[in-house]
Structure formats: C-alpha cells, structure tokens
Amino acid sequence: MSAVPASSAAHDDILAVSGLTMRFGGIVAINDLSFTARRGEISALIGPNGAGKTTVFNCITGFYKPTSGDIRLTHSDGKSYVLQSLNDFRICKVAKVARTFQNIRLFPGLTALENLMVAQHNALMRASGFTLMGLLGMPGWRTAEKAAIDLSSYWLERIGLFDRADEAAGNLPYGDQRRLEIARAMCTEPALLCLDEPAAGLNARESGELNELLLSIRDDRGASILLIEHDMSVVMEISDHVTVLDYGVKIAGGTPQQVRDDPKVIAAYLGTDEETALAVMEGDA
Amino acid sequence: MGNERTPPGFAAALKKASLSAFVALILFSLMVGVRTEAGPTGQLIYWTRFGELAGLVSAVFAGSLILELLRSWFGPLDTGKFIPAAADGPLKLAQRFFPLALLIFTLIFPVIFYEKRYILDLGILVLTYVMLGWGLNVVVGLAGLLDLGYVAFYAVGAYSYALLATTFGLSFWICLPLAGILAAFWGVLLGFPVLRLKGDYLAIVTLAFGEIIRLVLINWQTLTGGPNGITGIPRPSFFGIPLTPGDDGFAARFGLEFSPTHRVVFLYYLILALALLTNWVTIRLRGLPIGRAWEAMREDEVACRALGINITTTKLTAFATGAMFGGFAGAFFATRQGFISPESFTFHESALVLAIVVLGGMGSQLGVALAALVMIGGFELFRDFEQYRMLVFGLAMVVLMVWRPRGLVGHREATVFLHHRTEISAELSREGRG
Numbered sequence: 001m002s003a004v005p006a007s008s009a010a011h012d013d014i015l016a017v018s019g020l021t022m023r024f025g026g027i028v029a030i031n032d033l034s035f036t037a038r039r040g041e042i043s044a045l046i047g048p049n050g051a052g053k054t055t056v057f058n059c060i061t062g063f064y065k066p067t068s069g070d071i072r073l074t075h076s077d078g079k080s081y082v083l084q085s086l087n088d089f090r091i092c093k094v095a096k097v098a099r100t101f102q103n104i105r106l107f108p109g110l111t112a113l114e115n116l117m118v119a120q121h122n123a124l125m126r127a128s129g130f131t132l133m134g135l136l137g138m139p140g141w142r143t144a145e146k147a148a149i150d151l152s153s154y155w156l157e158r159i160g161l162f163d164r165a166d167e168a169a170g171n172l173p174y175g176d177q178r179r180l181e182i183a184r185a186m187c188t189e190p191a192l193l194c195l196d197e198p199a200a201g202l203n204a205r206e207s208g209e210l211n212e213l214l215l216s217i218r219d220d221r222g223a224s225i226l227l228i229e230h231d232m233s234v235v236m237e238i239s240d241h242v243t244v245l246d247y248g249v250k251i252a253g254g255t256p257q258q259v260r261d262d263p264k265v266i267a268a269y270l271g272t273d274e275e276t277a278l279a280v281m282e283g284d285a
Numbered sequence: 286m287g288n289e290r291t292p293p294g295f296a297a298a299l300k301k302a303s304l305s306a307f308v309a310l311i312l313f314s315l316m317v318g319v320r321t322e323a324g325p326t327g328q329l330i331y332w333t334r335f336g337e338l339a340g341l342v343s344a345v346f347a348g349s350l351i352l353e354l355l356r357s358w359f360g361p362l363d364t365g366k367f368i369p370a371a372a373d374g375p376l377k378l379a380q381r382f383f384p385l386a387l388l389i390f391t392l393i394f395p396v397i398f399y400e401k402r403y404i405l406d407l408g409i410l411v412l413t414y415v416m417l418g419w420g421l422n423v424v425v426g427l428a429g430l431l432d433l434g435y436v437a438f439y440a441v442g443a444y445s446y447a448l449l450a451t452t453f454g455l456s457f458w459i460c461l462p463l464a465g466i467l468a469a470f471w472g473v474l475l476g477f478p479v480l481r482l483k484g485d486y487l488a489i490v491t492l493a494f495g496e497i498i499r500l501v502l503i504n505w506q507t508l509t510g511g512p513n514g515i516t517g518i519p520r521p522s523f524f525g526i527p528l529t530p531g532d533d534g535f536a537a538r539f540g541l542e543f544s545p546t547h548r549v550v551f552l553y554y555l556i557l558a559l560a561l562l563t564n565w566v567t568i569r570l571r572g573l574p575i576g577r578a579w580e581a582m583r584e585d586e587v588a589c590r591a592l593g594i595n596i597t598t599t600k601l602t603a604f605a606t607g608a609m610f611g612g613f614a615g616a617f618f619a620t621r622q623g624f625i626s627p628e629s630f631t632f633h634e635s636a637l638v639l640a641i642v643v644l645g646g647m648g649s650q651l652g653v654a655l656a657a658l659v660m661i662g663g664f665e666l667f668r669d670f671e672q673y674r675m676l677v678f679g680l681a682m683v684v685l686m687v688w689r690p691r692g693l694v695g696h697r698e699a700t701v702f703l704h705h706r707t708e709i710s711a712e713l714s715r716e717g718r719g
Contacts, residue, residue, distance in 0.1 A: 089594055124573075128574055135573065166699060
C-alpha cells in the first residue's frame, strides 16, 4: 500500500480519512480506518457484505456522525473542509460532495429533467434572488433557468436519456434510473462524486456502459470519484486505487492488480483457506 | 400497459356483494335490527325492526353488486377506456380551455346572479374555500406535509385583522398584508417543532396546534373576548370609499342608487382576486427552485439532503407560504362576517379544507378548485334532503373516491419540459409521507 504509482504522483489527495471509528451501541462498524482518495482518480472501496462500506459512505456524506476520527476534503483551490463537522446538506452545498444511493433514490414522480433541475437547487436559488426575483420574472432569473436547462440537457444527452427527458423518472428502466441518478449527482457540480454500488442490478451490457460513463466523467470533467462496489469487473476495470475493508478494518490498499493478488483480500472474500481461495482466483482470471 | 387482469365475472361480483351484505348484516343487526328504550318505570323495552334491517342489507348488496359489475365492465378506471380515440382531440382541447372557461364564468358570475343574494353569498363561500384549499395545497399537495391544523392560520388571520382594525382603526388594505405576515410567522413557529416529524405523527401535532390556537382564543378573554368573539369589525371599503348609503358612500360617488348588493359583489371580487393571487403565486413558485424543492421533498427527503437542499428552510417556507394564504383568507372572513368567534375555527374546518385538497387531487390547482365547488356547493345542493343531508353527502364522497381514488385531477403537470408538456400520474408520487 506504500507503493504509489508514479503516474499519479502529480495528483494530490482530495479526501483524507484518518482514524475513522463508528460505533452503534456496542457494535463497532468501522474501527480506526484511514485511507485517501486522489484528485482526478477513481477510488474504490470494496469488501465483503457487512464490512462497513456503506457506513463509511454515510459518514463521509454526513448521514452519520462518526464516533471519532477525521474526514478532510480539499478542493483544488486549496480550501479544505472537515466533513464530520458540517451539517448534512452543507456537505453537498459547501464541500461539494455528491452521492448516489445503493437503492436508487430518484424523485419518481418528477420527470428526468426535473430531477436534474432539483439538483441545481442552490445555484438556481441564488439566481432567483431567493425566490423573490424569480417570482417577478426578472431577466437574470430567466437566463439562469435557461442555463440550468442546458446543463440538464447536456447530462441527459451524456446518459442517453435526452429523448426521454419528459418522462417520469419512476417510469424509466432500472439501468436508466441508475445513470440518471449519477447525472443528477453530477448536476450539483461536485468536487467528489460518491457512488454506492452503481453497478448493482445491472446486466453485463449496462455495466459496460456505466464503466464508460464513469471513465468519461473522470477524464472529461476531471471529477474525482469514490465508489463502493461488489461487481469486481467494474472495480478492476476502472479503479485507479482500491481500498479493501473487512469487519470495519482496512486490510489492504493499492492498485487493482496489487489488491487482487493480496492473500488477505482473497481470504476475506473467499474464506480463510488460502489454498482453495488462490485456486479459485486463478481459475477466475 | 401490463395490466392484463382478467375481468372478474358475475359470480365473483355476486360473491363480493354477498360478503358485503353479510358484513352489513352483522353491523346493522344490533344498530338497526333491535331498538331499545327505557320504559316508563325504568325497565328495558326492546322491539325488533327486521324490515328496516332487510332493507339496509339488500341496499348494500345491490349497491355492492352494481359497483362490482361496473368495475368488471370498465376495468380499472382510466379515461382511455371510456373515450373513443376520435373524441380524444376535441377532448384535449376542451381540457385545455376548461380552466379558462371556468375563470371567465367566475368573473361574470356576479353579473349573472346579481339579483340572487343567496347564490352570490354561496359563490363567496366557495371562493373562500377555494383559496383555503389552494393555500393548504402548498403544504399538503406540493410539500407533502400532512397538516390537520390549517384552521389555526385562518384563525390567526381573522383575529389579526379583527384586533388590528378594532383596536388601532387600521384599514383593511393595511391589515391584509399584516394578517398574512402574522399567519406566516405562526406557520414558521409551528414548523420548528415538527421539522423531524413525518406522516401520521406530523398530522397529530398539527391537529393539536390547531386546537391550541382555538383554546387560546377562547380563554384569553381580555384580548380576544373569549367565546363572545369580536364584534363590530369594520367592513372593507372600496379603496377608501365606504360602501354605505351615505353621501360619501360608493353609490353616491358613482351616481348609482344604493344597494346592499354592491357590498356583496365587491366582497365577491375581493375574494376572487385574493384566490387568483394565491393561484398565481403557487403556479409561479412551482416553476422556481423553491417549489421544485417542495415537490422533491415530498418525493424523497433523504435524496434532497444529499443534493444540498436545506430541508429546514424548505419545510418552513412551505408552512409559512401556506399559512400566509390562510391568513389572507382569515382576514377576508373577518371583514365579510363583521363578527368572529372561536366557534368558526374548529377542527371541522381543517378537515373540510384537507378533504378539498385530497378530493381535488394532491397538488392540482384545478382539482382543488373543482373539489371546493363540489364540497361546498354540493353540500348546499343537498339542503333539500334535510336530516339525510350528511348521509347523502357522505355517499357522494364515497362514490367520488371510488371513481377517482387519486382525486378529481389525478396527475401532476411537469414544471419544465424539453420536448413536450407531460402529465405524470399521481400514482408515481409518494405524497403525504414527508
């Protein structure tokens, strides 16, 4: 885990988690976890079921208050935010961390376009003079609304839903809903995009499309992505850096290749019998 | 769509109707079948009324059978099944122009019914409830916050106007915005403690809030006059010109013959203007980020937080906006009646306004207006039924809700669109959970 790829040496850390501990009563969900995510990279957090991945996510995105530890986010302009001391909605509004959910949480009764417009709430709120100017239909508000629709159209085009922009989000196919949720998160113009199992429930083709989308978000928009994933094909293909959790403790970290070969990871995923575990992994590859 | 259910046959309908009849038999056997009374010496006298019982049970059986058969013939009610494709175009057109036609009708309403004082008064009453419905629609329909204490803001508005006008002699046009602001303030005050509550729990607390306001009004004798209420509330003036028979009155100034109807017509247009203001503001707000945040909050609060939307201010603004319109309506109510007492602000009013919103279809402006017309106008229509009025009215409500379970207008219109205007079935929305 000390081995840092030379190519990313120029990058700096966007997210630094140190000593993160989360207890629910007597249960320790995360124990003294430290890891970093680099700017402009796709970092993955993996681990077996119940390893505490989603708990880490909820701590980063403000849905849980960690028992102890420090989560620090640094923007490219050098401004740094201590996430555990920010209120839930401010993590998105001020620190610019956007997230998606394991079980999709779109607004099903709103159209795809409206979903993306809601995501631009804070920018539009300012442009509408906190409703007053918008109510009177000031030209400044009109142009801002036009810009917001343009941004939404751009993302709808990117995820291939431009033609279905006016359909209720709840009526879209599952794979489209997944992509729409990512587009919605991107519409908040985040510095860090957190994805909770984005490939869950997708078939092989949809999963491939998702990979392309995530890579293009990283490359074109320069966004940093942190993702939790079960689907190893996604993790191994697109991640630049992988952190492995088991029982709330970090057991490995590094490039996908390094992690794949780490006996501890194999043991965690496939049981303690390393002999058979290795055999299975080799057979898989 | 994928709704390929085989329509249940006559046998199934018969079975269901028999079941309903059986339940009715059990329910009514003691309530109607046996009549008990205390005799002259205090002993129990009872006699049976099997004829009435049989009548009721067979009515339930027949009603249920007809309902089931209608259902199996028409399938799940959706307009596509009733209307031939050829009529679709004209119908769409009619649908588009219906609100406009309704608006024109309400504008010329006093001209048509100038001679009929009763109808004019009824029109004012309906419009008051349209306005209250539109106000509550912001809270319940758009923001999805189930509010059972809406009458509290109506009361705050009415008492604000009454007290400001009788104590300080302020005119209606100064008091109107003040009443709205004060009601909005109370809306925020109610909003704070219920920020974390949802659904049923929120409903109970708002219900209690409505009762608290009413009890304070009854018991704070020195300020509100207690159960005696406030009398002698100044009537509104036509922008400074009083509507009185005197020399400086409206009739004399404009060279008309004095008629008490002038005031009624003026009140009619006043409440119409207030209601249309409510409607306009609500429609504008829906297209603004705040309105979209309300609707998003109704759909999913957690997702809203993840998108950086401040739920606290979003909820409070919804409460405040709804309450403000309630306050305006209350001020109008006070100036129209000239007398207010806590009796006008019971839970019954809250329930009625909420029923209007639910019946109209949550979030739909046109639906709420139609529902107010049906609920208030319909209730007056059934006056001839005398003591069966409530029964007939209740039956009509049940039929309406069976026919249109999502309200009169069961879809929401998208606030923004790329290609074409779309209407989304309310089935997709998750209302009333927030």
